[in-house]
Amino acid sequence: MKFRIFKNLAGQTTGIYPYRDLAAQTQLSYQQYYKLLQELDHDLLESGLIKTSLIVPNTGISTEKLALSIDEYRLHLLKSSLSFQFMQALLLKPTLGLENFLQQNYISRATISRRMQPMIKYLAKYQLKINFQKFRIEGNEIAIRLAFFYFFWLGYRNLFWPFDVAKEKASTYGELFLQDSPLSRDFVSRLETSIYSGVALTRMLQQRFAEYEPALDFMLEDNPECDLCAFENTFDLSPEHSKGELASIYFLMNFIPIYEDPADPALEKSIQTFTRKTNPVWDLVESFRCFVIDELHVHMETGTKKMMMANLANIILAFYVFRGPFPNLPALVKYPEVKSAETLQLEQKIKQFLNSLLKREEFSALRPSEKYLVQILRSGISPFYYQMTKEHPLKVGVMVESNQLLVKRLWDFLADISFVETELYHSETTYDFLITTFSQTAMEIPVYYWDFNVGYQNLSSLYVALRKTYIEKNR
Incomplete structure (x- = not known):
């Protein structure tokens, strides 16, 4: 609860705020907020994380000298x-x-x-x-x-x-x-x-050491681009341990849905890796492609279709190797979403498709993951929005985790804003505005802290911040 209060304070612009306003923003009563704020202020002072009290007697809370970042307080x-x-x-x-x-x-x-x-x-x-x-x-x-x-x-x-x-x-x-x-x-x-x-x-x-996973044979066996012996010299490992460690790296390179550009050369390379030998992962993806076209009547451009298939192959590969669910970032940072009737109806159709497919013996390794795959496949056919041509744009850097399960909705939202140009953050590029999941950044441009849960509830505030910066840039 104190962390929620601190995140709210850290997200405010510099100023002095009444208790009642901040209590309402954090969905607490005045009495609850006042008590917790007093405890938070005492904790921060006692631990030396702040030098001056946040409390302004008989007035409210001041953020003028709050230099402590959200990440620093979380770690504390x-x-x-x-x-x-x-x-x-x-x-x-x-x-x-x-x-x-x-x-x-x-x-x-x-x-x-x-x-x-x-x-x-x-x-x-x-x-x-x-x-x-x-x-x-x-x-x-x-x-x-x-x-x-x-x-x-x-x-x-x-x-x-x-x-x-x-x-x-x-x-x-x-x-x-x-x-x-x-x-x-x-x-x-x-x-x-x-x-x-x-x-x-x-x-x-x-x-x-990581053990070699035979399920990866279709990717790694007789593949001249995958050297499984390199760590024998680099880290003085035995041939067995080198093979296991390097195989784990090649697996993790194809572990999350990272493709965002249909023209990315790495996309074609990924597809070549998955199609070099017959395997259940790509067979499932190909079957799903046919299902999307023939049963769901969803049509996509060739590049978009390839991007969807490569991203799905990456996620399904993980379920294939682990034979079930595995530690992942979205499960840690996202609350379960409230599904609309249309979403539930779509998932039911995908469930019927998947249930029929997984009865085949070649897909037996994926059966323990059926309920997770329904969610993944449904997410994979989310519509791709047309990105409008922008005049006098605001150049926006996005410094977030490169995982489509987490950021697809954010990218879709930004793509619909006609006055911005967005890209993943590059340290050598100059930007007008930064959106980031890091609360501590040494930037001299407007920085918007992005929380994967609260952020999606407050997209309007992000739009207002972008619009304000855009207007200031073009004055």
């Missing part, structure tokens, strides 16, 4: 969380052991078991389990790394490097992610790659 809260400390210790200090952790935090086994229940339930959804006695997470190694990656990515938000392994060494591991990939042109994706590489190298140094 997380560091005081027992669950955060425990998960961090599992990755960074695995030799600490349960007893030493309990002694350091003055808690009992019963307390840690009780406090970790939400995390235990979260991990169980992905066939991962905390072994308290052995002080480790057990399950598929790539799924374990993804769970740790999202934990550190959302917690640290690039405020500082949390790993013992050198950042430069991690970049060596991550170079493969960026070869001939749209991720190499995306500022946020390069940051994500760095954090994941830090997690992966930390696990490797602990002798926790």
